[in-house]
Amino acid sequence: MPTAISRNLNQNIDAFSRLFGDCADIKTRRMKLGKDLKTQCFIAYVEVAVGNMLLENSVLGKLLNTLWEMPEEQILLYLRENAFGISDVTEYDNLEDAATGMLTGDAIFFIDGYDRALKIKDKGYPNMGVKEPQSEKSVRGSNEGFAESIKVNTALIRKRLRTPKVKVRESFAGRRSHTNVDLVYMEDLVRPDLLAAIEERLGEFEIDGVLDSGIVEQLAEGSWISPFPQFQTTQRPDRAAMAILEGRIVLLTDNSPVALILPTGYNSFIQTADDYYTRWEIASFTRLLRYIASFLAMTLPGLYLAVSNFHTQILPTDLLLSFAAARQGVPFPAVVEVLIMELAFELLREAGVRIPGALGNTIGIVGGLIIGQAAVDANIVSPIVVIVVALTALCSFTIPNEEFATAFRILKFLFILLCAYLGFFGFLLSLLAVLIHLSHLQSFGIPYLTPFVGPDLNRYDDERDTFLRLPLGFLKRRPIYTRENARVRLKMKKREEKKNVL
Amino acid sequence: MFSDNDRISIRQTRRLLILDLFGVSSLLLPGLLAEAAGTDGIFCIGAGALLALLYLGLLGRVLGQMKGGFYPYLKEVLGGFLRDAVMLFFLFFFLLLGAFVLYQLTGLVRSWLLPEGSYGLISGLILLLAAYGTVRGIEGRARIYEILFWFLLAPLLLMLAFALRGANPDYWTPVAVSGGRGFLRGSLTVFGFFLPVVLVLFLKEHSNRPEKLLKCAGWAVGAAAVLNAAVYLMLLGNFQVKTTVALERPVITLMSMVKLPGGFFERMDALMTAIWFFSMFALMNTGVFYSGHILKELFHETRTHYGLLAVLALEFLGARWFFLYPGAEELYGSFLLYVAGPVLAALPLLLWLVGRIRKVGDGGCGAKSGEPEGTGVKQREMRKGAVPRRRGEEAE
Numbered sequence: 001m002p003t004a005i006s007r008n009l010n011q012n013i014d015a016f017s018r019l020f021g022d023c024a025d026i027k028t029r030r031m032k033l034g035k036d037l038k039t040q041c042f043i044a045y046v047e048v049a050v051g052n053m054l055l056e057n058s059v060l061g062k063l064l065n066t067l068w069e070m071p072e073e074q075i076l077l078y079l080r081e082n083a084f085g086i087s088d089v090t091e092y093d094n095l096e097d098a099a100t101g102m103l104t105g106d107a108i109f110f111i112d113g114y115d116r117a118l119k120i121k122d123k124g125y126p127n128m129g130v131k132e133p134q135s136e137k138s139v140r141g142s143n144e145g146f147a148e149s150i151k152v153n154t155a156l157i158r159k160r161l162r163t164p165k166v167k168v169r170e171s172f173a174g175r176r177s178h179t180n181v182d183l184v185y186m187e188d189l190v191r192p193d194l195l196a197a198i199e200e201r202l203g204e205f206e207i208d209g210v211l212d213s214g215i216v217e218q219l220a221e222g223s224w225i226s227p228f229p230q231f232q233t234t235q236r237p238d239r240a241a242m243a244i245l246e247g248r249i250v251l252l253t254d255n256s257p258v259a260l261i262l263p264t265g266y267n268s269f270i271q272t273a274d275d276y277y278t279r280w281e282i283a284s285f286t287r288l289l290r291y292i293a294s295f296l297a298m299t300l301p302g303l304y305l306a307v308s309n310f311h312t313q314i315l316p317t318d319l320l321l322s323f324a325a326a327r328q329g330v331p332f333p334a335v336v337e338v339l340i341m342e343l344a345f346e347l348l349r350e351a352g353v354r355i356p357g358a359l360g361n362t363i364g365i366v367g368g369l370i371i372g373q374a375a376v377d378a379n380i381v382s383p384i385v386v387i388v389v390a391l392t393a394l395c396s397f398t399i400p401n402e403e404f405a406t407a408f409r410i411l412k413f414l415f416i417l418l419c420a421y422l423g424f425f426g427f428l429l430s431l432l433a434v435l436i437h438l439s440h441l442q443s444f445g446i447p448y449l450t451p452f453v454g455p456d457l458n459r460y461d462d463e464r465d466t467f468l469r470l471p472l473g474f475l476k477r478r479p480i481y482t483r484e485n486a487r488v489r490l491k492m493k494k495r496e497e498k499k500n501v502l
Numbered sequence: 503m504f505s506d507n508d509r510i511s512i513r514q515t516r517r518l519l520i521l522d523l524f525g526v527s528s529l530l531l532p533g534l535l536a537e538a539a540g541t542d543g544i545f546c547i548g549a550g551a552l553l554a555l556l557y558l559g560l561l562g563r564v565l566g567q568m569k570g571g572f573y574p575y576l577k578e579v580l581g582g583f584l585r586d587a588v589m590l591f592f593l594f595f596f597l598l599l600g601a602f603v604l605y606q607l608t609g610l611v612r613s614w615l616l617p618e619g620s621y622g623l624i625s626g627l628i629l630l631l632a633a634y635g636t637v638r639g640i641e642g643r644a645r646i647y648e649i650l651f652w653f654l655l656a657p658l659l660l661m662l663a664f665a666l667r668g669a670n671p672d673y674w675t676p677v678a679v680s681g682g683r684g685f686l687r688g689s690l691t692v693f694g695f696f697l698p699v700v701l702v703l704f705l706k707e708h709s710n711r712p713e714k715l716l717k718c719a720g721w722a723v724g725a726a727a728v729l730n731a732a733v734y735l736m737l738l739g740n741f742q743v744k745t746t747v748a749l750e751r752p753v754i755t756l757m758s759m760v761k762l763p764g765g766f767f768e769r770m771d772a773l774m775t776a777i778w779f780f781s782m783f784a785l786m787n788t789g790v791f792y793s794g795h796i797l798k799e800l801f802h803e804t805r806t807h808y809g810l811l812a813v814l815a816l817e818f819l820g821a822r823w824f825f826l827y828p829g830a831e832e833l834y835g836s837f838l839l840y841v842a843g844p845v846l847a848a849l850p851l852l853l854w855l856v857g858r859i860r861k862v863g864d865g866g867c868g869a870k871s872g873e874p875e876g877t878g879v880k881q882r883e884m885r886k887g888a889v890p891r892r893r894g895e896e897a898e
Binding site for chain 2: 310311313314315316317422423424425428429432433435436437439440447449452453454456457
């Protein structure tokens with residue numbers, strides 16, 4: 001039962017103090033307003049979040065200055081009629097909502113004789129600000145990355161899509177964290193059933209705290225058993241804006257610099273923002289490389305084991321002999337060699353992430369070189385295994401999305417084990433198992449392998465942006481994620497007409 | 503949304519049927535054809551394909567009378583008891599088909615990939631994978647083969663093109679020397695391998711454009727026939743008739759011998775086996791899927807997978823039987839020739855005639871007005887208000 005705000009200021013102060021007892025970070029201040037300083041008021045705010053509230057240039061400061069110079073009898077009337085003329089003011093009629101409002105990083109203002117509380121916007125909680133995304137570097141595009149404040153992030157999207165059709169639907173997740181979760185989408189492009197589906201999923205869980213978008217992602221995804229992510233993640237506002245233009249939904253979570261994009265699929269994970277900023281030949285070439293890399297990142301060590309242990313007849317004799325010579329003196333079976341190197345590499349990667357600053361990169365390079373060379377010198381592994389593992393790692397780094405690449409890194413071990421035991425049959429089994437899994441997998445009702453499956457649903461247009469990225473002039477229609485009657489995104493004026501105009 | 507509506511596109515249907523028809527036939531037909539008709543085998547492929555197209559024409563008549571799924575149609579035309587009898591026949595047909603293909607697939611793996619491998623382990627693993635591929639229904643199956651199609655066909659066509667260099671056209675002649683009996687036997691064998699086109703009866707309820715189903719099946723028969731003819735010509739051109747008969751799986755032997763210009767690999771057998779592995783898996787999966795589907799229908803199973811478990815056990819035992827009992831293959835051949843072939847040929851004719859007499863299709867068979875179309879299981883699920891697999895997802 002919410003506690004209604006009383007006209008009696010002392011009652012409100014008592015109730016508010018009880019609510020925030022033993023909260024040293026919550027600052028309160030009693031003041032007197034009006035020409036004769038007879039009207040009492042009360043301000044509460046989170047320390048640090050509201051630091052300059054009394055300054056001239058703050059909203060609250062301006063309001064207080066006005067109220068100080070006003071006759072007492074006009075104050076309440078002024079607040080009733082003009083408070084909402086001040087920007088960023090929200091009115092509450094109960095104490096709990098007012099408290100929640102204050103905890104978003106703003107100030108709460110009570111005044112004697114007035115049964116409402118006003119939330120007045122200030123600078124909010126401290127955050128890291130806009131910075132360059134760490135995991136999605138761009139050669140040509142913008143270097144802006146998402147910040148940790150959800151308001152900044154929505155603004156970064158709005159900055160790129162300046163149309164009122166971009167809608168931001170706000171909700172809160174986390175019983176105790178009250179974390180802001182925004183759904184950003186283009187009103188006339190998004191499929192209504194998709195919007196309903198994500199809203200339903202967000203309503204399906206109740207958790208005590210949402211501290212990052214990763215928590216929302218795991219709780220709202222359809223298949224928890226799959227290693228493949230069913231939301232696309234991005235730290236780039238331009239990538240998010242691009243997704244919105246495709247009729248997809250961007251889910252932003254407060255305190256997280258990572259936005260979630262839905263629905264998604266294999267092809268979306270391979271695409272990068274740069275693909276659309278560079279010429280189609282370069283984009284197609286790098287896209288093709290990434291597809292091959294995603295396959296090899298999963299299969300290469302397994303294939304090596306299958307060929308070297310079971311099907312040596314495939315290889316030319318010279319190569320086979322050099323393989324055998326390289327393995328001379330290595331006491332372990334090939335599968336143990338591969339596993340030792342793969343695990344060593346995973347350890348290096350993990351250490352590189354955890355060690356602070358530039359030292360992390362150094363550990364990766366030095367560790368890789370030294371451990372690799374030492375392992376070969378000590379006859380623990382053969383040079384060919386070092387090459388295979390290094391090439392696999394290189395392939396996994398080529399995949400543009402970290403979560404997606406991790407799925408291949410995990411599946412690589414399935415391939416290693418099955419190929420070590422069953423040779424090329426094991427390779428075919430694992431490949432078919434992954435393919436079956438992917439063909440069953442969906443992201444919000446869209447098959448994960450779209451547009452390789454069901455391309456006819458969008459007149460085969462989506463196939464133009466898969467292995468190859470055709471020239472932009474050919475990508476006239478939006479992908480299948482968009483609602484059906486709004487798929488045209490590009491209309492080319494005929495060159496002749498253009499010449500006439502010029 | 504798009505998926506989970508139990509419907510597949512015409513492109514997916516065509517690809518599924520081509521792989522179903524091509525997989526085992528390309529592996530086993532050349533030897534059987536060379537034995538029956540020698541160099542005339544190429545004409546047998548044409549005649550067999552023609553028979554299959556005629557058969558499709560008959561199936562088309564039945565499809566014309568069907569308004570919903572095959573099971574409600576059977577009930578309307580034949581009544582409950584005979585419907586169950588026909589379904590039991592199809593259950594037996596698909597179970598044997600699945601078991602036979604599983605046996606062949608396991609043999610393929612043991613011959614080319616894992617000679618020391620345990621028969622039980624290999625067939626068990628393949629079956630487990632088939633079960634995984636089946637549990638999410640026809641959509642998942644169709645997507646797998648829609649993806650794999652060109653990955654399988656492109657290397658095959660490439661290898662066939664390179665095999666052409668070693669082929670001697672003199673080995674394709676003389677023609678018309680096999681005699682009528684050999685030609686007939688060869689043509690019927692081809693027709694036997696194309697019998698899975700009967701699947702169109704089961705596919706209608708899953709097709710998003712049922713009116714195009716017959717044409718699509720016709721394309722699949724044509725494509726499978728052309729591919730088989732190309733394979734057969736390459737084999738004759740490289741091995742002649744006698745060696746083709748003597749080799750167990752001549753097409754893989756041929757592929758393993760093909761040298762790619764500038765090629766890195768010494769031998770291609772392990773790599774080329776992948777093509778047949780995947781396409782035979784498609785047909786075996788078809789056997790498992792439809793056996794499970796029919797069991798579900800017969801026992802009104804809606805949400806559990808007991809039927810599938812029973813099918814897996816029976817397929818495993820069936821394949822084991824083929825492996826252990828030396829005369830099993832011959833017995834299966836006789837079953838196809840004397841039981842399945844005639845029954846499958848006569849059944850559509852019978853259904854069509856009875857359907858005409860009972861005026862089925864005029865007033866609407868299968869789904870009555872106001873009732874959902876589809877199989878009994880699907881109708882029961884819909885009547886119970888069973889939701890699709892994921893919340894909030896509706897068929898588009």
